[in-house]
Amino acid sequence: MTTTSMNKVLDKQTKIFLSVLASIAVLVIASNLLISPDSAFHIPTYTVTLLGKYLCYALLAVAIDLIWGYMGILSLGHGAFFALGGYAMGMYLMRQIGDRGVYGDPLLPDFMVFLNWSELPWFWQGFDMFWFAAVMVVLVPGVLAYVFGWLTFRSRVTGVYLSIITQALTYALMLAFYRNEMGFGGNNGLTDFKELLGFDLQANSTRIGLFAASAIALGLGYIACRFIVASKLGRVAMAVRDAESRTRFIGYKVENVKLWVFTFSAALAGIAGALYVPQVGIINPNEFSPLNSIEMVVWVALGGRATLYGAVVGAIIVNYAKTYFTGALPEVWLFALGGLFIVTTIFLPKGVVGLLKKKEAKS
Numbered sequence: 087m088t089t090t091s092m093n094k095v096l097d098k099q100t101k102i103f104l105s106v107l108a109s110i111a112v113l114v115i116a117s118n119l120l121i122s123p124d125s126a127f128h129i130p131t132y133t134v135t136l137l138g139k140y141l142c143y144a145l146l147a148v149a150i151d152l153i154w155g156y157m158g159i160l161s162l163g164h165g166a167f168f169a170l171g172g173y174a175m176g177m178y179l180m181r182q183i184g185d186r187g188v189y190g191d192p193l194l195p196d197f198m199v200f201l202n203w204s205e206l207p208w209f210w211q212g213f214d215m216f217w218f219a220a221v222m223v224v225l226v227p228g229v230l231a232y233v234f235g236w237l238t239f240r241s242r243v244t245g246v247y248l249s250i251i252t253q254a255l256t257y258a259l260m261l262a263f264y265r266n267e268m269g270f271g272g273n274n275g276l277t278d279f280k281e282l283l284g285f286d287l288q289a290n291s292t293r294i295g296l297f298a299a300s301a302i303a304l305g306l307g308y309i310a311c312r313f314i315v316a317s318k319l320g321r322v323a324m325a326v327r328d329a330e331s332r333t334r335f336i337g338y339k340v341e342n343v344k345l346w347v348f349t350f351s352a353a354l355a356g357i358a359g360a361l362y363v364p365q366v367g368i369i370n371p372n373e374f375s376p377l378n379s380i381e382m383v384v385w386v387a388l389g390g391r392a393t394l395y396g397a398v399v400g401a402i403i404v405n406y407a408k409t410y411f412t413g414a415l416p417e418v419w420l421f422a423l424g425g426l427f428i429v430t431t432i433f434l435p436k437g438v439v440g441l442l443k444k445k446e447a448k449s
Contacts, residue, residue, distance in 0.1 A: 100312050103395045104305055111301040115294055131290050135365050136409065138297035140402050142362040145304045147385045147397035149354035152311045154383070155392030156320060157347050158327030163252030164355050165379035166259050167227035169369065171356025173263075174226055176276035176369040177210060178219035179287075183280050196278070197271045207269045216283055223360040224353045231352030232345065239341040239348075244330070253376045260374030275370025282364050293365070300361045304398070307354050311394055314347065323347055384427045390437025399438055 114137060117129040146168055153159045185192040189199040193206055212218040238251060266272040285292045314320050322343050325333045334340045363369045372378075381404070389400025404426070411419040434441055 097312075097316075099395060100309070103308060103398070107301060107305055107308075111298060115298065118290075118294060131293050134297050135293050138293070138300045138365045139362060140405050141297070141300035141304050142358045142365070143382075143385070143405050144398040144401045145300070145307045145358040145361075146355050146382060147389070147401035148304070148307055148311055148394055149351045149358065150382055151386045151389075151391060151394055151397035152314065152354075153348055153351045154386060155394075155397075156315055156327065157323045157344065158330075159344065159348060160246075160249045160383065161252045161348075161351075162249045162376065162379045162383065163254075163256040164352070164382055165376070166256035166374055167231060167352040167355035168359040168362070168382075169256075169259070169263075169371075169373035170227045170230065171223045171359030172363040172369040172373060173270060173276065173359075174213075174219055174222040174356070175360035175363045176279075177213040177222075177270075178216060179279040179282065179364060180276050181210070181214040182282070183278065186280055187278070195271070195276070197266075197274065198269070201266055203269075209269070220360075223356050227356035227359075228349050228353040231349045235345045235348045239344045242341075253379065256374050256379055257376050260371050260376075263371040263374060271370070273371060275368060275372075276363075277368040277370075279364060279367055287364055287367070296361065296365050300365070303357060303361055307357070308394060308398075310350075310354070314350070315394070319343065319347070381423065384423065384430070386437075388426065388430050388434070388437055390439030393437075393439050396437050396439035403438070 114129055114134060117127055118131060118134050121128040123130070146164065150161065150164050153161055180195045183195065187196040187199075189196050191199050194203060198206070213222070234252075234255060238248060243251060262268055263270050263275075264273050270276065279287050281287055282292065282296075285295070287293075314323075322333065322338055325338070326340050326343055330340060359369075359373075382401075385401040385404050386397045387400070388404060389398065390396025404423070407422070407426075408419060411422055430437065
């Protein structure tokens, strides 16, 4: 990477974002480890885990903003790539349980013993090794996105039709993963995880480590997306977003641009899912729900499209509100989410970040 390219990637906004992210991560970890639990400034471990989950959602939002904000592709199925990455990590975590499961089988997960499976399915082979699971976290969502994108972009499916197809994809996967014979735990999914890389998942140090890993992944994911946006590929992507026919007319392979950006975004979503699972302790077919994918789009819309950091802001705001309302007023949450989307669409077309920029310009 040249000095000019590096300057474009590490612009003022990116440096501010990375500085804020690093400062918050250090502050949270220090407050948990160094401040007495009796102090009002102490951050308990369950809060650290909750914040780690928010960071995973933020990374997912950045992936969606890359294709929606800069590519113009409104994906209503990114929850599928997030869930597939989560299942890949979940399979590794299940293999680590060994004979500590309820049925004590050293090879088969408990749900397979319960369903009278006699041997481990071929697609579970290799998941006892972390490096293999890590590859699958990226490869499975990436390959699915590549195949799906190759078929749809080559057929020049665009706009609302593409959005509907992406939603159909995640719905089909949800129905498939609900079936016990698929070998992924059916409607109960994968849970009861014990350890990750030999570390107890319930230990305070492991929770802190997962939070730190989520913060690092968000920072690296953000830089990678900024690199794409600042590159020639990013400029062509924005040209496709604004005038696809003209971009194709001057000689660019529009389908290839869409395909590679979409595939990278899916892989990034898979990484977010892999970090999410050990922190929440479960992965089940509900993660494929089309409603989840729609909610993810709301995060980006609220924060501000085509900014990347706006997607992070939106993801954290919405999920914090969800945490609060599902506890205090659970029957109101879905109405609040719908109202939030309507208000954002009508009054904040450029999101919270756009509103702040407008105020700065006036001042």
